[in-house]
Amino acid sequence: MKSSTKEMENVATLVANSQTGGDEFYAELQKKAQDAVASIFKSPLYPIQYPSQGDFLWNWQNMNNDFNESTYNYINSVVAPGDITNTAKLGSPGSFPNAYVQILNSIMYSLNTKDQGQLDQATKNASTQGGTVVSDYQTCYGNISAEEMEKVKVKTKLDYIIGYIFGSVWSGKEAAGESPISYTQMTEARNLKKLLPNRPASSDQVISDVSIYLNIMSPVNALQDALQNGSWILTSLKDCTEFPTKKNGGIKTVNPNTGVISDKFNVGYSINKSKQEISNDLQNKGRTIEIKMETHSASGSEMNVHIEGQTGFSVGSWLKFGISGGGSYDMSKAEGTSTDCSVSMKWEGYAMIPMGPAAWQQATEKGWYYADPISQAVANAEKDISGFKFVIKPTFNMDTFKNGGNFGMLNNLLIANYPTVEITYQNANFKKFKESWEEHASGNLTLFGFIKLGSFSQGVYKSSFKESSDNSSFKVTFSASDAIVSVPELQQSAYAIGGAVTNPGA
Amino acid sequence: MTKSIVRILFLPLLASVALSYQTDTYETAQYSNTKNDTDTTLQPVSESLYPILTDAINKGIASFYQEQITLIQYPSQGSLKWYYQNMNGIFNEGTFNYISARVQPSEDSKYLASLSHAGGFPNAYSNLLNNIYYNTGETEQLTDSIPQGRWALYQLTENTCNPTNANGGMKTINPNTGAISDSFQVAYTILNSIDQLRTELKNNRKSIKIEIKINNPNPINVQIITCNETTTDSILYCLPDSITSLLLPFNAGTMENGILGMEYYGVTMFNILPKKWESESNTGWYNGFPIADAVKNTNPKNKGYHFAVTPKYNLGLLKDGGDFGFITNLLICDSLVSTFSDLEEPVLKENPNTLTPSNLFRGNRTSNENVVINLKESIFPKLSVPILEQTATVIGGTFCFPGAEKVTP
Numbered sequence: 001m002k003s004s005t006k007e008m009e010n011v012a013t014l015v016a017n018s019q020t021g022g023d024e025f026y027a028e029l030q031k032k033a034q035d036a037v038a039s040i041f042k043s044p045l046y047p048i049q050y051p052s053q054g055d056f057l058w059n060w061q062n063m064n065n066d067f068n069e070s071t072y073n074y075i076n077s078v079v080a081p082g083d084i085t086n087t088a089k090l091g092s093p094g095s096f097p098n099a100y101v102q103i104l105n106s107i108m109y110s111l112n113t114k115d116q117g118q119l120d121q122a123t124k125n126a127s128t129q130g131g132t133v134v135s136d137y138q139t140c141y142g143n144i145s146a147e148e149m150e151k152v153k154v155k156t157k158l159d160y161i162i163g164y165i166f167g168s169v170w171s172g173k174e175a176a177g178e179s180p181i182s183y184t185q186m187t188e189a190r191n192l193k194k195l196l197p198n199r200p201a202s203s204d205q206v207i208s209d210v211s212i213y214l215n216i217m218s219p220v221n222a223l224q225d226a227l228q229n230g231s232w233i234l235t236s237l238k239d240c241t242e243f244p245t246k247k248n249g250g251i252k253t254v255n256p257n258t259g260v261i262s263d264k265f266n267v268g269y270s271i272n273k274s275k276q277e278i279s280n281d282l283q284n285k286g287r288t289i290e291i292k293m294e295t296h297s298a299s300g301s302e303m304n305v306h307i308e309g310q311t312g313f314s315v316g317s318w319l320k321f322g323i324s325g326g327g328s329y330d331m332s333k334a335e336g337t338s339t340d341c342s343v344s345m346k347w348e349g350y351a352m353i354p355m356g357p358a359a360w361q362q363a364t365e366k367g368w369y370y371a372d373p374i375s376q377a378v379a380n381a382e383k384d385i386s387g388f389k390f391v392i393k394p395t396f397n398m399d400t401f402k403n404g405g406n407f408g409m410l411n412n413l414l415i416a417n418y419p420t421v422e423i424t425y426q427n428a429n430f431k432k433f434k435e436s437w438e439e440h441a442s443g444n445l446t447l448f449g450f451i452k453l454g455s456f457s458q459g460v461y462k463s464s465f466k467e468s469s470d471n472s473s474f475k476v477t478f479s480a481s482d483a484i485v486s487v488p489e490l491q492q493s494a495y496a497i498g499g500a501v502t503n504p505g506a
Numbered sequence: 507m508t509k510s511i512v513r514i515l516f517l518p519l520l521a522s523v524a525l526s527y528q529t530d531t532y533e534t535a536q537y538s539n540t541k542n543d544t545d546t547t548l549q550p551v552s553e554s555l556y557p558i559l560t561d562a563i564n565k566g567i568a569s570f571y572q573e574q575i576t577l578i579q580y581p582s583q584g585s586l587k588w589y590y591q592n593m594n595g596i597f598n599e600g601t602f603n604y605i606s607a608r609v610q611p612s613e614d615s616k617y618l619a620s621l622s623h624a625g626g627f628p629n630a631y632s633n634l635l636n637n638i639y640y641n642t643g644e645t646e647q648l649t650d651s652i653p654q655g656r657w658a659l660y661q662l663t664e665n666t667c668n669p670t671n672a673n674g675g676m677k678t679i680n681p682n683t684g685a686i687s688d689s690f691q692v693a694y695t696i697l698n699s700i701d702q703l704r705t706e707l708k709n710n711r712k713s714i715k716i717e718i719k720i721n722n723p724n725p726i727n728v729q730i731i732t733c734n735e736t737t738t739d740s741i742l743y744c745l746p747d748s749i750t751s752l753l754l755p756f757n758a759g760t761m762e763n764g765i766l767g768m769e770y771y772g773v774t775m776f777n778i779l780p781k782k783w784e785s786e787s788n789t790g791w792y793n794g795f796p797i798a799d800a801v802k803n804t805n806p807k808n809k810g811y812h813f814a815v816t817p818k819y820n821l822g823l824l825k826d827g828g829d830f831g832f833i834t835n836l837l838i839c840d841s842l843v844s845t846f847s848d849l850e851e852p853v854l855k856e857n858p859n860t861l862t863p864s865n866l867f868r869g870n871r872t873s874n875e876n877v878v879i880n881l882k883e884s885i886f887p888k889l890s891v892p893i894l895e896q897t898a899t900v901i902g903g904t905f906c907f908p909g910a911e912k913v914t915p
Contacts, residue, residue, distance in 0.1 A: 009844040011893045013774060039842060040842065040899060041579075041580045042556075042577065042578075042580060042612075042614070042618055042746040043579050043580060043614055044614060061682075065682060100914065106558060109744070111815065115814075115815055131688050155763045173668070177689060178667065178668040179632075179667040182663065184660070185660055185663075185664070188660065198864075221639065222637070222812075222814030223814050224640035225636050225637070225639075226636060226637045226814050226815050226887065229632075229633065229636035229637070230637075233633075247688070271599065272582065272583050272603075273585075273897075274891050274895040275896075276890065276891045276892070277889075277891050277895070277897065279889055280889050296528075309616075335889065347748035353581070354580070354582050354583060354584030354585075355582060356582035356623055356624075357623075359603070359623035359624040359625050360625070360629070361625040361628070361629065361691065362625070362629045362633075362666075362667060363625075363628060363632075363666070363668070363675070363689070363690070363692055364690075365689075367624075367625070367687070369623060370623075370629065371622070371623065372626075372629065372630065372633070372818075376818045379818065383745065385816070385818065386815035387815065387816075388818075400613055401670045411581070411582035412580060412582065420639065422697070458778075499788050500580075506608070506613070
């Protein structure tokens with residue numbers, strides 16, 4: 001047991017060491033990004049750990065308005081706190097709607113003890129009549145199964161008949177895609193049949209039974225209405241999320257590599273900024289975010305890195321240039337380089353991308369995302385309150401992101417052109433560098449061994465260099481490669497600097 | 507990330523012109539009192555930039571508008587799609603998605619309001635209506651007819667839950683695809699004409715320039731300059747006990763000496779109304795009375811509207827944590843440029859490069875230092891944006907919280 005604890009501590013130390021510099025870099029990036037947009041944005045932005053989805057494909061739809069599948073796979077991920085302080089990490093594609101359905105399935109609308117007692121008493125008073133309603137209905141239309149009741153989230157056969165069959169089916173509301181008529185509306189109707197245009201033949205007896213029942217139950221109709229409305233919302237949300245269609249706001253996606261359109265509909269998402277506006281923002285190179293660093297040799301093979309003049313930290317290697325064909329350069333150990341350098345990382349041209357799931361609308365039953373039942377279930381917790389409640393405790397931390405909440409989604413993403421990285425070496429040897437450097441190679445850059453500054457099979461970056469007045473000083477610049485600039489429209493990517501997060505439970 | 511910055515300032519405030527604030531406009535004006543030109547009383551403000559900025563904006567727009575705005579956090583809906591209808595009068599879905607949001611307090615700052623996702627207000631309104639019943643009282647129980655109050659509630663519920671052409675619902679157009687919705691949505695009305703909005707957004711002379719000059723240990727001096735470069739106001743603020751610098755938003759740093767400039771060009775007010783329910787024609791969907799009345803009726807025996815179960819929304823004002831509000835006005839502008847210039851070194855205690863000129867949408871940084879302004883860009887940028895997708899920057903808004911309204915049927 002003791003050795004196991006020791007091993008775990010060693011692993012933790014190794015993980016911490018392997019991420020040295022992450023805290024400092026991401027803290028500075030967060031600060032600079034927030035400065036850049038503070039006048040408008042007014043929300044915290046969290047740097048995004050490089051996800052399995054890769055870079056953000058900002059050209060979010062094709063000419064026929066089909067949604068870019070890669071963009072979709074980025075924005076529909078669940079967002080959780082990252083491994084490094086104040087960062088966020090994305091889950092797998094589709095993880096947000098998957099988690100959302102799971103959470104909806106664990107929520108029910110129910111009454112507190114007092115309200116339920118009142119309802120039960122009234123129901124008891126009307127139970128004989130209620131039995132007549134169920135009996136006559138089942139005689140005419142067959143037995144109501146437990147599955148049928150579960151599907152529409154009701155607990156009793158009587159609620160199934162009045163709340164669902166009368167309220168949604170015979171009223172024609174379900175066919176019209178509208179919300180059901182309420183118990184109160186049925187009670188107050190001068191002629192209940194007029195509210196039920198889709199009633200089948202031979203329904204007169206059941207309608208008459210229900211009229212009498214509703215009259216007996218009238219003192220608690222408002223409670224029935226609240227229950228009916230809560231159940232209807234959950235049913236509609238689940239239906240729209242699990243079975244997206246064109247009618248309920250589902251969308252099709254286009255594969256950015258093959259151009260193939262998906263066969264099926266998926267839940268709707270939107271990017272709430274036109275491609276033109278995003279393009280204009282990215283081309284506005286006058287707006288920049290810049291981080292400066294200095295490196296100096298430390299003891300052994302280590303080097304000290306200072307970000308924006310702050311207290312330094314030691315790393316074995318700070319920047320690696322991985323060449324597309326294989327091989328890599330360590331930018332403090334490559335031939336002719338040195339450990340003494342100043343670095344500028346500059347993102348020129350950035351755009352804030354507002355985004356979100358298709359919000360569910362009660363009037364149209366379109367969309368699928370509605371946070372209120374979830375946040376209310378969280379607030380109600382195990383209290384004796386009428387409203388949405390969890391019947392199964394969620395496995396997620398439903399708190400705010402800053403409090404560790406891991407059921408989040410992106411509401412805005414700050415993207416930028418890939419950074420231009422400029423390294424000015426001192427105490428180096430330009431001649432040796434020039435002889436060994438592959439000038440025309442393209443590749444990808446990794447900071448501190450784990451922070452990817454973009455990734456692309458043919459290499460995001462190309463390099464150039466410039467000698468200074470003497471051989472011991474020179475400058476190397478990495479900028480976007482020709483390959484990354486000339487990719488097809490739907491594959492145009494950008495560096496995701498940071499995102500703002502919404503946690504529906506909070 | 508290490509932050510040091512909770513030092514609390516004590517600098518004086520002076521207002522040189524009359525100030526008049528409603529007390530229900532959230533906490534942005536908490537430090538403002540009615541003053542006259544000669545009042546030199548210095549009052550403390552929060553260490554945050556937001557209340558100073560809000561106060562300054564409200565003073566800046568006072569010559570154009572009577573409203574007092576609250577700053578709004580940038581929502582998932584993005585900026586406002588101000589071109590709110592197509593040529594056939596079909597309402598822009600992007601505009602609808604913004605204006606139909608539910609207004610709630612921000613998690614991040616008590617000086618900000620935040621917006622829910624699209625449709626959050628009608629969704630919540632519908633939930634509340636479905637949770638309200640009408641108690642007739644003893645006298646009306648004896649009559650045969652359906653009481654007016656109960657009938658009104660049914661109609662409101664029906665028109666909200668099932669909007670149609672006949673009951674005043676509206677269709678929407680997707681600004682991206684141009685598709686018209688199959689079903690009807692609850693209707694909103696924008697009181698401005700498209701032409702009026704276009705003209706005002708292009709009018710760079712209708713501007714507000716705010717300079718927040720921090721020159722420790724002197725007071726924070728806020729200059730408000732509106733169109734024609736007329737200085738309309740000058741305020742001196744003080745910060746609370748022991749603070750020596752102004753805390754910039756979201757840990758951006760603190761500032762002891764410098765001028766923060768915010769310039770809003772093409773400022774206009776976008777007026778919004780949820781379509782009010784008209785009993786005669788039974789059209790429209792919004793009437794706040796049943797909710798306000800239900801809030802007031804704590805005794806279930808009272809005649810009037812009651813909640814069947816305790817509502818889950820806070821039905822108070824925003825400043826009291828109210829989270830059931832809708833937008834009534836949005837203060838928008840064509841472009842916003844923020845600038846920074848230092849008075850003397852060191853400008854920022856922690857990091858001299860921290861505060862860079864920022865403008866999320868337009869405007870260019872033309873120099874690495876100090877004042878940076880490029881106002882040449884307008885609502886028509888380099889690539890032309892389809893008209894229904896053209897956006898205006900939202901500065902702030904005014905709201906209505908129906909549960910806290912004093913309304914009559």
